Amino acid sequence: MIRTAFFVSGRTAITAEILGHSLITQFDDVNFRRIVLPFIDTEEKALQAVAQIKAQAEADQCRPVVFSTFISENLRKLFVMDEALTLDFFETFIGPLEKELERQSSHTAGKVHAISNFEEYKHRIDAVNFATTHDDGGMAKNLQDADVILVGVSRSGKTPTCLYLALQYGIKAANYPFTPEDFADHRLPKPLHPFRNKLIGITIEPQRLSQIRQSRKPDSQYAQLSTCEQEVKLAESLMQHERIPFLNTTRLSIEELSTTIMLKAGLKRRCY
Amino acid sequence: MIRTAFFVSGRTAITAEILGHSLITQFDDVNFRRIVLPFIDTEEKALQAVAQIKAQAEADQCRPVVFSTFISENLRKLFVMDEALTLDFFETFIGPLEKELERQSSHTAGKVHAISNFEEYKHRIDAVNFATTHDDGGMAKNLQDADVILVGVSRSGKTPTCLYLALQYGIKAANYPFTPEDFADHRLPKPLHPFRNKLIGITIEPQRLSQIRQSRKPDSQYAQLSTCEQEVKLAESLMQHERIPFLNTTRLSIEELSTTIMLKAGLKRRCY
Known part of the structure; x- marks a missing residue:
């Protein structure tokens, strides 16, 4: 029909x-x-x-x-x-x-998605700048300004979630990838040490990860299921060991991830 | 109250x-x-x-x-x-x-902001990747895959708009800055020549632009009102000369800009 x-x-x-x-x-x-x-x-x-x-x-x-x-x-x-x-x-x-x-509404159109004030707009733009410059471990020195820092293996969905948090909520979200080298000594990457309380982990089912990496770099070792299984296992065990709360993105949309992160990190939106 | x-x-x-x-x-x-x-x-x-x-x-x-x-x-x-x-x-x-x-609803919760299917999710993620790698004139060689290319002076709001188009609509939006060098000979930057029909311009009031640049690089020549006035004037005249349709972002939110761009470029969303 x-x-x-x-x-x-x-x-x-x-x-x-x-x-x-x-x-x-x-x-x-x-x-x-x-x-x-x-x-x-x-x-x-x-x-x-x-x-x-x-x-x-x-x-x-x-x-x-x-x-x-x-x-x-x-x-x-x-x-x-x-x-x-x-x-x-x-x-x-x-x-x-x-x-x-007990009052009349203002009957003014387009309030919701119009620029409400320059302050709110600035929060939003600043947060977008922050997310793009702090993507993928970039500018690790300025992490003290982050509201939240997402960690996880490459292609687990950290970047779009950070951008969503910036655009929709004006939240400054950085992301920092866990690479195989990080897992070696079973410890957090050094730049993250001072910010443990801001970390939220993202994990993903190895099958889905492999599928996503496959479309990015076809037939690479990086995309192989065995690589993904190994990385996800080590990343999860690192997060458990370091007591970083983590979410599984496999069955969650960017919206669901973002809402849950706001809730877990106790964050309030800075723009509408 | x-x-x-x-x-x-x-x-x-x-x-x-x-x-x-x-x-x-x-x-x-x-x-x-x-x-x-x-x-x-x-x-x-x-x-x-x-x-x-x-x-x-x-x-x-x-x-x-x-x-x-x-x-x-x-x-x-x-x-x-x-x-x-x-x-x-x-x-x-x-x-x-x-x-x-003439039927019952399915009474299934969370349909709207849940992952609906992997295809839609991929559109969204691909579009976000596209926007981040084609930000600020990056990867100008792959512009043929762009659904739309936003042009305008630095800090006119191109990046957040491209990211919004990617996240909310799954649209591949690149952005390409007009720099003072581009205006010199009153011609479009060369990498854009084959894609004239994909270009949409963003302009902004010099005062607002100066305010935004000021918070980015305080007291720089870049942020001076006279610099902004000059750049905006030249950018607008270039867009008029090249018949690029353009929008003024000063009084428009990212949502309004994005909706208008979808409409002007005749684009259909690829995800919900």
Whole structure:
């Protein structure tokens, strides 16, 4: 079964997409064609979007589902039609909140993913700079500024997690790889010694690691399953020995890893 | 006025946070204390969370607002209480969707921010690798694999935008800086010539650029307002001359920039 889902908003439509995506993934056997319509901020653009939705309904011979986040009631109203099921997020929730807080909402569009203030923006950019300059053991001398330091074998997923923590939370995350030389004497790499309390380990199933390394360096010794098994085993035993808490990334997305790291390290986000 | 907002979920609570955040930012004059409670996936943890919410209500002498995304009806029910206003996103929208799609939802938690399949994960990781190796004009030889190439003066916000495009959309975005030498002969840097149709420019107000560079290299010529004015002027004139579409990042967040780039370059996301 194929249905069309539209994500429509006066601004980025990111919130509409996240909301709609979280709902439609609950219907496994429905195949959704997804169409994002951001920056629908005038009546003209709204009427165009409505025409597109109606044309899709006609083509599909089936009602599209429209997920929207309109602050403007005038624009929102235009998307109520027989040809589609429209679920508007603000319409549903702003009312109960206004009642609870005993005040009117500001009805200002695009607050969520707009630049809120320069301070927050700076936190975010500084954290991204920090993550890129402290990637893969780089600039080990400045690790005292890190909020958290991820350790683990090469290709276990440290870099994307650090970048996610920087972009989404404004958290300064460094990462430091464990290389076979580090395991030799069963001790933490020296630059990490002063920062034990900031370390969080990332581990991964050897099979998955081999698969990832394979696509990076095909048929290398580095990608061989036996190499991966050996490295992961030594890395885990080092982390246990040094009492570094560690997470297994094999069944966790970058989001799940990041959320868990925030929780384990007791970190608070610096930007929204 | 200070109120407490809780974001609660059986998984990462990222969806609850984004949706809740988009609602509470509509109330400018209410100062929200935000508490995130992720991974509430057992009755025991739920009862602990409920106790925490009730204690907060007592301390605040005011009802907290609870934004939740519970798939499990049993856990969700526990959060309905006199001491708080609970808004659950699934409860509200799953019903109308089930009716429209004429089937039951799968009631499976954590679909959104979990690893959905290895292919999607690989797109994401590949895109992150691409962005980091093609940052700041790096590896200019492999630009043919880029989905989009951002150009602009140093510190105009190209890097975080490329990383965001990679992490959130699985888009391969390279970035290439315009340096004063490039402007000299009023021509595109040579490595970019074959890829004109992939270029999108980023520009920025000189004042803001100076502010950003100042915090990076205080009191340098690089950060001086006159330097920034000159560079921005030349970069914009080069982009106009070469007919490169460009966006001004000064009033746009990374999310707004990225969404606009997706739209302008006609790109489709490769991961959720």
